């Protein structure tokens with residue numbers, strides 16, 4: 487079935503109606519004879535990127551390769567595409583750095599853990615979207631996080647992505663100098679996702695700030711790493727400060743994701759479920775099947791959004807069933 491993109495679903499921000507290109511902010515790129523997207527195992531010389539990707543409208547990224555494969559299979563079913571969802575091929579099969587699946591106008595890509603890993607992926611993704619002459623693309627990070635003062639399983643739609651000092655910025659070292667970039671995300675998109683969450687049963691969601699750290703253990707104030715140089719009281723004091731600054735969840739990619747999308751004119755949202763309440767502990771001890779169900783919540787929410795955007799009938803569909811790792 488050919489899929490048609492609706493320009494709007496009704497109430498969203500005006501920005502949605504713009505015909506928006508992907509801006510690469512690099513004056514040298516277009517004069518290169520060939521651009522090798524090394525970590526995707528793709529190139530402008532060996533692949534017809536406009537033909538392969540030109541109709542892409544939604545890009546969903548997340549840390550785990552199996553999650554992003556399962557999400558692609560789920561979207562195949564949700565979009566009512568022909569063929570067998572299980573036959574979808576990894577476009578990046580020539581490398582095991584990242585995986586990438588395309589289902590209709592949706593790209594599903596894994597990014598690994600942490601800022602350096604997602605940053606490399608985003609450089610190549612944004613160039614890919616540019617070379618493919620994509621327009622009006624929306625990016626989503628669908629991930630997991632540690633909550634602060636929230637019941638586990640809550641989906642946090644990020645308002646501001648903040649650093650470990652609670653600042654809405656991302657610092658990149660370039661040629662030995664620190665460049666500070668804004669981590670502004672699309673507020674209209676976040677609101678629209680929140681409205682979508684209200685249309686789904688058992689999908690508790692809020693909009694709030696997300697803190698992005700460079701580490702899972704010490705960087706997130708955990709007492710259970712191989713190293714720990716602070717007391718339980720100091721840990722709680724820091725988490726309370728974060729809470730006071732409006733932070734309700736912690737993960738490891740949102741600031742660079744927000745910063746790079748913002749600069750390149752891409753509308754973007756970060757949608758992460760909380761796996762635990764960090765006021766209560768550090769270890770993720772919830773049973774695996776419960777964690778899997780939590781992990782599917784951002785996927786169901788973003789799928790619902792995409793289907794609305796495409797004007798597809800919204801029917802209660804079961805969440806992705808394939809074996810996803812955490």
Ligand SMILES: O=P(O)(O)O[C@H]1O[C@H](CO)[C@@H](O)[C@H]1O
Pocket residue numbers: 548549550598599600628629630631702737738739
């Ligand atoms: O669930 P994903 O997308 O992997 O992301 C979160 O989980 C990882 C840590 O377990 C970090 O990468 C964090 O950002």
Ligand SMILES: O=c1cc[nH]c(=O)[nH]1
Pocket residue numbers: 630631632633702706736737738761
């Ligand atoms: O506590 C958590 C859970 C998932 N991901 C994180 O980065 N932190």
